[in-house]
Amino acid sequence: GNSVTQMEGPVTLSEEAFLTINCTYTATGYPSLFWYVQYPGEGLQLLLKATKADDKGSNKGFEATYRKETTSFHLEKGSVQVSDSAVYFCALSDAGAGSYQLTFGKGTKLSVIP
Amino acid sequence: KAGVTQTPRYLIKTRGQQVTLSCSPISGHRSVSWYQQTPGQGLQFLFEYFSETQRNKGNFPGRFSGRQFSNSRSEMNVSTLELGDSALYLCASSNRDRGSYNSPLHFGNGTRLTVT
Numbered sequence: 001g002n003s004v005t006q007m008e009g010p011v012t013l014s015e016e017a018f019l020t021i022n023c024t025y026t027a028t029g030y031p032s033l034f035w036y037v038q039y040p041g042e043g044l045q046l047l048l049k050a051t052k053a054d055d056k057g058s059n060k061g062f063e064a065t066y067r068k069e070t071t072s073f074h075l076e077k078g079s080v081q082v083s084d085s086a087v088y089f090c091a092l093s094d095a096g097a098g099s100y101q102l103t104f105g106k107g108t109k110l111s112v113i114p
Numbered sequence: 115k116a117g118v119t120q121t122p123r124y125l126i127k128t129r130g131q132q133v134t135l136s137c138s139p140i141s142g143h144r145s146v147s148w149y150q151q152t153p154g155q156g157l158q159f160l161f162e163y164f165s166e167t168q169r170n171k172g173n174f175p176g177r178f179s180g181r182q183f184s185n186s187r188s189e190m191n192v193s194t195l196e197l198g199d200s201a202l203y204l205c206a207s208s209n210r211d212r213g214s215y216n217s218p219l220h221f222g223n224g225t226r227l228t229v230t
Binding site: 042 | 118120149159172204218219220224
């Protein structure tokens with residue numbers, strides 16, 4: 001079956017530090033990959049996505065590249081801000097599984113301190 | 115454009131009771147999915163509805179059920195509540211009718227269910 005593995009959190013960084021959150025996946029087909037972010041008391045918001053190998057998704061300074069050879073989709077940001085503090089989820093959808101459902105990683109909590 | 119709306123935001127129920135949660139998708143979205151979020155298990159897929167038909171169901175007992183109406187609004191029901199059903203229940207809608215599994219899900223803020 002499909003699965004997503006994210007680095008364990010929590011991650012604490014100082015403002016303006018570089019961020020990497022690792023994500024690897026296992027899928028039966030050829031998945032689309034997503035990063036979602038969840039702020040306290042809210043639902044999930046789509047941060048970025050990539051639908052095929054070597055695609056780079058980007059949004060709000062965050063980037064992730066779909067690496068088929070390493071089955072990875074690591075999230076990066078060059079300079080984090082306090083407002084980036086949230087829980088980040090890597091996810092995949094796999095048309096080969098026959099249904100539009102997302103398989104999520106466990107989430108990585110990021111705290112950015114001034 | 116209004117986002118996904120879930121009601122109520124908070125619910126407290128006792129074991130053995132049943133509960134119904136409601137979700138209004140983004141206008142024009144015909145796919146509605148439900149997820150359960152708990153600290154231990156993370157985000158788990160419950161079911162997906164598309165044009166009033168259940169397309170897929172996750173690995174949850176039959177106490178969990180749902181339905182979708184002709185206006186795409188959806189409800190999920192949990193009967194005979196157990197303590198372990200305490201969770202954040204998230205509804206998400208998608209523009210899936212354009213034939214793309216790449217269409218992202220748009221989530222509501224969830225319903226926080228506490229079972230005592």
